[in-house]
Amino acid sequence: MDGGGPEISVVVDGFAERLPAGMSLTALILRQQAQHKDLVAEVNGRFVHPRDYDSVLLNEGDRVELIHPAFGG
Amino acid sequence: MGSRYQMQERFGPWGRAGQERLRQGRAVVVGLGVLGGTAAMLLARAGVGFLRLVDPDHPSLDNLHRQVLYSEQDVTAGRPKVEAGAAYLRSLNSEVSIETHQVALGPGNALDLLRGCGVVLDGLDSAAARYLLNEACLKLGIPLVHAGVIKAQGQLVVVRPGQGPCLRCWFPSRREPPASSAELGIIGPAAACLASLQTAEALKILVGAQDQVLEGLLSVDLWPPRFRTLEHRHWDRQACPACRGQYELLPGDSPGL
Ligand SMILES: [Zn+2]
Numbered sequence: 001m002d003g004g005g006p007e008i009s010v011v012v013d014g015f016a017e018r019l020p021a022g023m024s025l026t027a028l029i030l031r032q033q034a035q036h037k038d039l040v041a042e043v044n045g046r047f048v049h050p051r052d053y054d055s056v057l058l059n060e061g062d063r064v065e066l067i068h069p070a071f072g073g
Numbered sequence: 074m075g076s077r078y079q080m081q082e083r084f085g086p087w088g089r090a091g092q093e094r095l096r097q098g099r100a101v102v103v104g105l106g107v108l109g110g111t112a113a114m115l116l117a118r119a120g121v122g123f124l125r126l127v128d129p130d131h132p133s134l135d136n137l138h139r140q141v142l143y144s145e146q147d148v149t150a151g152r153p154k155v156e157a158g159a160a161y162l163r164s165l166n167s168e169v170s171i172e173t174h175q176v177a178l179g180p181g182n183a184l185d186l187l188r189g190c191g192v193v194l195d196g197l198d199s200a201a202a203r204y205l206l207n208e209a210c211l212k213l214g215i216p217l218v219h220a221g222v223i224k225a226q227g228q229l230v231v232v233r234p235g236q237g238p239c240l241r242c243w244f245p246s247r248r249e250p251p252a253s254s255a256e257l258g259i260i261g262p263a264a265a266c267l268a269s270l271q272t273a274e275a276l277k278i279l280v281g282a283q284d285q286v287l288e289g290l291l292s293v294d295l296w297p298p299r300f301r302t303l304e305h306r307h308w309d310r311q312a313c314p315a316c317r318g319q320y321e322l323l324p325g326d327s328p329g330l
Contacts (some may be wrong), residue, residue, distance in 0.1 A: 014299070021125040024266035035244075038244070038246040038250065040181050040228075040243060040244065040292075040303060041291060042303045042304070045303075045304055045306065046304070046306050046307070047243075047303065047305045047306060047307075049245060050245055050246060051245075057264045062174065065292075065301055065303060067228060067290070067301070067303065068226075068250070069200075069221060069228060069244050069250065069306065070221040070222050070224070070226055070228060070250075070254075071197075071198070071199055071200040071203065071221045071223070071225040071241075071249070071250055071253075072198050072221060072222050072227075072254030072259055073104055073106045073107060073108040073109065073195070073196050073197055073198045073220065073221060073222060073264075
């Protein structure tokens with residue numbers, strides 16, 4: 001685990017994760033191996049615009065969905 | 074003797090009335106790869122009245138594991154996708170009127186290629202082309218059924234111009250993903266799944282079941298299986314240039330409204 005500070009429990013893509021308290025959505029996206037930042041993010045059922053990823057801080061019990069758009073066809 | 078379409082007409086929400094609306098319906102499929110080709114096949118079998126096919130390319134051998142309109146002979150003969158596709162679709166259903174355009178969607182032709190249709194199906198294979206298609210649909214006020222696929226996953230969005238988020242609202246970066254399907258691969262069942270979901274949405278629009286159309290973004294992953302629907306709450310038309318009528322990809326256009 002990173003550091004020894006307080007942790008929160010967040011559900012990311014359906015799986016419970018222990019994360020450092022106060023983690024931003026940007027930090028979570030980096031943590032989740034995300035190959036790139038251009039994804040569709042939703043926190044607690046609400047779409048988050050990429051410009052807000054830095055300012056959205058995760059809280060205990062939050063549910064986060066991260067989707068990498070697919071543009072093949 | 075039963076009618077050709079009796080099995081789908083027996084589906085209550087569709088019915089005879091829906092079938093008649095479908096017979097009078099007009100759809101355009103932009104891009105005839107796995108998404109567009111599969112969708113075109115399902116639309117033709119279902120009895121859509123008019124189908125416009127748009128694609129600049131020829132099928133290649135490495136398309137055949139997933140693309141349903143083409144045969145090895147089409148590849149060998151070097152037939153354009155629209156030509157081979159139209160021939161196959163006519164053999165499936167001679168009642169469908171099919172129009173072909175062997176061109177790539179571009180800023181200069183997008184509006185003409187879509188005009189007059191009641192629904193647009195996105196069968197493209199790049200983000201850039203999709204943002205252009207998005208703008209053209211918004212400008213013309215035609216519903217756009219978007220799907221995209223890569224690896225074993227993809228997503229579906231129905232854009233209802235002026236009534237909800239567009240592709241740019243969902244994917245604001247407008248950047249191409251760093252890796253394409255050519256690099257990451259794509260499997261037939263995932264693509265067929267997305268194409269099937271996409272066609273269902275287009276058919277709802279054509280048969281007049283607008284209230285049943287997908288809201289939000291449906292994300293599909295087959296490996297492992299997972300379906301998710303994301304909502305775009307608090308859609309703000311004014312926050313999106315395309316939604317407020319500022320078309321940056323279409324030529325010679327002054328901001329609307
Ligand atoms: Zn928009």
